[in-house]
Amino acid sequence: MAGDIIVLKFGGSVLRSQTDVPTAVHEIYRWYRAGWRVVAIASALGDSTARLLDKARELADEPQPHAMAELLASGERQAAALLGIALDRAGVPARVLDPREIGLTVSGTVLDGDTSAVHVEQLQTLLEYTPVLVLTGFGYGADGRLQTLGPGGSDHSAVYLAHALRANRCRLLKDVDGVYESDPAAATTTSLQRFSALGYADALELATALIQPKAVRLLDRYSARAEVAAIASPYESVIGRFDRTPARPSATAPTRVLILGMGEIGRGIHRRIEAMSEHFTIVGALIRDRNKHDVADTPLLDSLHETMNQQADVVIDALPELEPANSLVSHFLERGTSVVSANVPLIAEAGRKLGTLAARCNAYLRYSAAVGGSAPMLETLRREMLHHEIRAIATVFSGAASDILDKCSKGFSFDDLLLNATTELGPARVHEELSGITAIRKLRVLARHAFGHDPDALRVTALDAESLNRARDALTENCTLRLVARAWKISHRVFGQLQLEA
Numbered sequence: 001m002a003g004d005i006i007v008l009k010f011g012g013s014v015l016r017s018q019t020d021v022p023t024a025v026h027e028i029y030r031w032y033r034a035g036w037r038v039v040a041i042a043s044a045l046g047d048s049t050a051r052l053l054d055k056a057r058e059l060a061d062e063p064q065p066h067a068m069a070e071l072l073a074s075g076e077r078q079a080a081a082l083l084g085i086a087l088d089r090a091g092v093p094a095r096v097l098d099p100r101e102i103g104l105t106v107s108g109t110v111l112d113g114d115t116s117a118v119h120v121e122q123l124q125t126l127l128e129y130t131p132v133l134v135l136t137g138f139g140y141g142a143d144g145r146l147q148t149l150g151p152g153g154s155d156h157s158a159v160y161l162a163h164a165l166r167a168n169r170c171r172l173l174k175d176v177d178g179v180y181e182s183d184p185a186a187a188t189t190t191s192l193q194r195f196s197a198l199g200y201a202d203a204l205e206l207a208t209a210l211i212q213p214k215a216v217r218l219l220d221r222y223s224a225r226a227e228v229a230a231i232a233s234p235y236e237s238v239i240g241r242f243d244r245t246p247a248r249p250s251a252t253a254p255t256r257v258l259i260l261g262m263g264e265i266g267r268g269i270h271r272r273i274e275a276m277s278e279h280f281t282i283v284g285a286l287i288r289d290r291n292k293h294d295v296a297d298t299p300l301l302d303s304l305h306e307t308m309n310q311q312a313d314v315v316i317d318a319l320p321e322l323e324p325a326n327s328l329v330s331h332f333l334e335r336g337t338s339v340v341s342a343n344v345p346l347i348a349e350a351g352r353k354l355g356t357l358a359a360r361c362n363a364y365l366r367y368s369a370a371v372g373g374s375a376p377m378l379e380t381l382r383r384e385m386l387h388h389e390i391r392a393i394a395t396v397f398s399g400a401a402s403d404i405l406d407k408c409s410k411g412f413s414f415d416d417l418l419l420n421a422t423t424e425l426g427p428a429r430v431h432e433e434l435s436g437i438t439a440i441r442k443l444r445v446l447a448r449h450a451f452g453h454d455p456d457a458l459r460v461t462a463l464d465a466e467s468l469n470r471a472r473d474a475l476t477e478n479c480t481l482r483l484v485a486r487a488w489k490i491s492h493r494v495f496g497q498l499q500l501e502a
Contacts, residue, residue, distance in 0.1 A: 005127065005167040006031050009041045009137075009158035013175035014231055015079055016046040021086045023275050027173065027231045028132060029092055033368070033376040035383055038132045039123075039161055042083050043154045044075030065110035069138070069146045072111075076136035076154070084134045091374030091398070094132035099139045102126070104157075106139035112150035114214070115139060115160040123165060135161075152212030159215045163222045170226040172211060177230040178237035178247065179207045196235070197242035211239070232279050254278065258312035259285040260328055262293055265342050266318035270295065284310045286319075286328075304328065317341035320429075326350050333357045333365065342369040348441035351448070371442050373398055381449050390450040392488035397442055400425060400433035401463050401483045409480040414465045434463045436498045439485050443496055447487040455487055455496030463500070471500040 008031070010024050024040075031038050044052075052071050056063040063071075084096035103119035126133055137154025141147045149156045155172055162170035176184055179202075181193045198206070200220040204213055211228065216239065219226055225240030235247070257273055257280050259266050266285065273280045284299040286307045293300055301307045304324055308331050315332045319325040322345045329339050329346065333354060341347060346354075347370040358365040368378045377395065384390060396402060404417045422430045432438045444454045461467055463483055471481055484501045487494060 004036055005039065005165050006036045006169040006171060007039045007041065007158045007162040007165070007167050009154050009170075009172045010043060010079075010083075011152075011154065011172070011174055012043045012046050012049065014173050015043060015083075018045065018082060020045075020275075021082050022090075022272065023231055024083055025086045025090050025092065026272055026276075028087065028094075029090065029374070030232075032092055032132055033379055035376075035379060036131075037127045039127070039165070039167070040083065040132065040134045041137055041154045041158050041161070042076060042079040042134060043137060044072075045079050045082075048075040048078075066145055069110050069148050072148055073136065073138050073146055076138060080134050080136050087132060087134070092132055093130055094134055095126065095130040096134045097126070099136060102135075104135075104139035104161075106141055106147040106149065108147075110141070110145075110147050113139070113141070113147040115149065115156060118161065118164050120164050123161070150212070150214065152215070155212040155215035156218060159218045159222075159224065159226055162226070163218075163224050170224070171236065172215075172226055172228050173231055174210060174228060175230065176210070176228075177233045177235065179203065179210065179228050179239070181206065183209060194247045195237050195244060196247040197238045197240070197245040199242050199244065200239065202244050203239045230278075232276050254281040256281055256283045256311065256313045258283050258307070258310050258315045258332075259318060260307070260315065260325065261285075261318035261320070262287045262295070263318065263320060266316075269316055269318060270298065283312050308332075312337055315339045317343050317346065319343050319346075322346055322349055326354075329354060329365075330357060333361055333363050336361050336363050338364040339366070340369070341365070341367045343367075344370050344438060344441050347371075348444050351445060367445075371445050377446060378449060381446065385450070390489075392486065393446055393450050394484055394486045395443075395446070396482045396484055397439050399438060400430055401436075401439070404434075404463070405468075405481050405483065408468065414468055436460045436462055436483070439483065439498050440496065443485040443487055443498070446485075447494055447496060450487065451489045451494045453494060455494045457493070458496040459499070460497075461499040467500060 008028060014020060015024060028038050028040055049072060052075055056068055056071055080096050084094055087094035102123045103117060104115065105117040106113035107116040108114045137157040138146060138148045158170055158172060178194045179198060184192055200216055203211060203216045219239060223241060225238055227236035227238050229236035259269060259282060262285050270285065273282055282298050284301045284307065285295065286301045287293050288302065290300055290302060307328065315337055317325050317329055317339060325343050325346045329341065332339055334357065347367045351367065355365050368376065371377050400421045404421060407417055408414055440458060440460060447455050481500050481502060483498060485498050487496045
């Protein structure tokens with residue numbers, strides 16, 4: 001298994017507190033969405049390891065090593081568990097592993113050991129079923145007792161597991177975007193030289209405060225390489241059998257982002273962008289009612305004319321309807337400004353036209369979030385189409401319909417669930433979800449990519465109490481119903497269907 005595995009190590013300098021966990025999720029998600037299987041290794045949050053050491057030394061000058069190892073490991077366990085919970089919340093299929101599950105064995109001293117063995121086949125099997133695995137940076141000795149790998153030990157774990165898995169990439173994520181000629185935090189000048197590549201001896205000379213020296217020596221032993229990078233960074237410093245290579249100067253100006261819509265999706269986007277202020281700046285956000293928003297340092301726009309006059313590098317469309325999104329997106333694409341859209345009606349109804357406009361004006365139109373949300377449906381289709389002819393597709397879309405069916409299978413009343421959904425989402429949104437309008441729009445986009453055009457004929461079963469009861473009568477017990485969207489091609493025609501299935 002090689003070619004599509006990346007090991008990501010998140011240090012305490014990037015996981016400074018629980019509020020940084022969503023940023024780590026974003027980093028994992030961008031690799032997962034691109035088709036990579038991810039092994040994520042989490043260090044303890046921020047200075048929690050130092051605080052645990054202080055607690056131990058309040059009780060004893062020389063704490064018992066195995067007890068100390070258990071105490072220090074609790075910080076990494078907490079970080080890994082929080083990361084796993086956040087990944088699940090984001091819809092990313094992930095599993096948090098105890099190192100014992102993969103036989104990660106450590107030799108040497110209890111508090112400063114070295115990795116010595118791992119069950120590679122077990123790790124490979126787990127990655128086949130779950131594309132994101134979250135691990136801590138410690139292991140177990142031959143006696144079955146926990147051992148740690150010294151300060152910065154998760155660097156060592158990342159390098160070791162990347163080598164064992166023959167992963168294509170090992171990326172050590174830090175609070176700096178690579179290795180510099182000296183520590184940027186202590187520098188009195190902003191003109192420090194960053195390196196795009198450097199050798200093992202160079203890394204030991206320049207970056208011992210950044211990377212665990214044992215991890216660098218392990219890279220040397222394996223003739224392997226590892227990347228040192230910041231979260232969301234487009235570049236890195238690569239440590240390997242290289243000469244010291246200065247990096248070319250890179251643009252440092254943050255990307256200017258304009259957000260259209262500040263509903264649930266828009267607010268989530270705003271939070272993520274604010275958390276990466278070194279990479280992005282928000283030039284404005286289109287809203288309907290100023291009184292509903294309290295967003296510091298973000299210009300709020302309630303005029304289409306004012307919005308169209310904003311100078312942005314990227315426009316993010318988080319509006320819920322065809323208009324004014326179509327007018328705004330068309331305007332910015334004509335100016336050569338790239339657009340990312342999560343707007344289902346816009347992409348279903350006007351996606352072809354907008355895609356042609358984007359190509360003509362040398363801009364990009366990206367809209368994966370309009371179809372799959374956290375599931376990379378369009379990306380998966382594109383990868384499959386490189387190797388296979390697609391004859392049929394079938395999927396279950398997330399949304400109110402899926403939530404209601406899940407809860408109905410647990411015994412909740414359909415009428416009660418419908419009332420709750422209507423109260424929470426509004427009658428128009430619920431009608432589009434349960435009648436199948438939203439699912440069919442998404443299916444049209446998928447079919448367009450798989451077969452070259454929208455379905456010629458559609459058969460739709462709306463979700464209501466009658467259809468639900470009729471489907472239940474045809475099923476055995478303990479079956480969960482799903483509203484399944486299908487499209488298939490016969491000769492030159494494409495057919496689509498939305499119906500309840502077990």
